[in-house]
Amino acid sequence: AALELRALADQLSTESLKKQLAAALALAEAGEVGVPLLIQRLRSRQPQQPQPVEGKIYQLLAQHSSQVAQSFLATELPQGIVTPQSDRGISYDELQQRLVQKDYQTADRLTLQKLCELAGADAIQRKWVYFTEVDGFPMSDLQTLDRLWRVYSEDRFGFSQQRAIWLRVGQDWERLWQQLAWRTDGAWTRYPNEFIWDLSAPVGHLPLSNQLRGVRMMASLLAHPAWVGDGE
Numbered sequence: 001a002a003l004e005l006r007a008l009a010d011q012l013s014t015e016s017l018k019k020q021l022a023a024a025l026a027l028a029e030a031g032e033v034g035v036p037l038l039i040q041r042l043r044s045r046q047p048q049q050p051q052p053v054e055g056k057i058y059q060l061l062a063q064h065s066s067q068v069a070q071s072f073l074a075t076e077l078p079q080g081i082v083t084p085q086s087d088r089g090i091s092y093d094e095l096q097q098r099l100v101q102k103d104y105q106t107a108d109r110l111t112l113q114k115l116c117e118l119a120g121a122d123a124i125q126r127k128w129v130y131f132t133e134v135d136g137f138p139m140s141d142l143q144t145l146d147r148l149w150r151v152y153s154e155d156r157f158g159f160s161q162q163r164a165i166w167l168r169v170g171q172d173w174e175r176l177w178q179q180l181a182w183r184t185d186g187a188w189t190r191y192p193n194e195f196i197w198d199l200s201a202p203v204g205h206l207p208l209s210n211q212l213r214g215v216r217m218m219a220s221l222l223a224h225p226a227w228v229g230d231g232e
């Protein structure tokens, strides 16, 4: 059994994300004996480059009954595994907490709120972002938002995932909506109940960008220099 645990611990650092995630889950389900191995994986991480498996481990430890797990998180990583960077003094702590809890619906609303904060007082008032405001968004903040979503979603959600699909479909919006399941057979997916608020959603499904006022805001977001060179 000790050997099996060791093999699972090694699997936390293999190439395939799928295998990493499966090992993390198995170690969490192994009970108290798996916890030190999960903690070890977080302690040996590179803090500048948080990985999806580390987000998964953090989520598993956060919901674990183990006292060791709880005190490790509280003393060493109270905020989460992402150190948010903001050029505008914006706090991403609540967003990170919601994502840790997999409360993706609240996280989605907070993300729009953060985009409004990045755009300034007018956008906060109107509660949506005008497309011309997006160009001035700092890379650091957009990358923080994206990193948070990807790390706590098994690498499935986030703007850079939406961008990758958008490029793959030749920047064809109709095909993008289909891929994201934002539109099915010509019918818009209705907010909020028809959207999928868990990891069974297609890659890129979240965060949402309301298309009521056209595609220009999302076009500016997906074309932002923050993503260039990112997995292309």
Ligand code: UYC
Pocket (backbone or CB within 6 Å): 112, 128, 177, 182, 183, 188, 189, 190, 191, 208, 209, 210, 211, 212
């Ligand atoms: N809604 O259909 N959406 C709202 C989406 C459209 C509409 C919010 C996404 C099409 C109205 C969010 C899609 C459309 C309201 C989203 C979608 C439409 C509303 C809340 C698939 C009609 C309420 C936050 C592309 C044909 C009034 C927010 C209002 C809200 C998201 C209607 C997150 C991804 C074109 C009437 N829709 N939205 O942003 O002004 O307001 O909010 O995209």
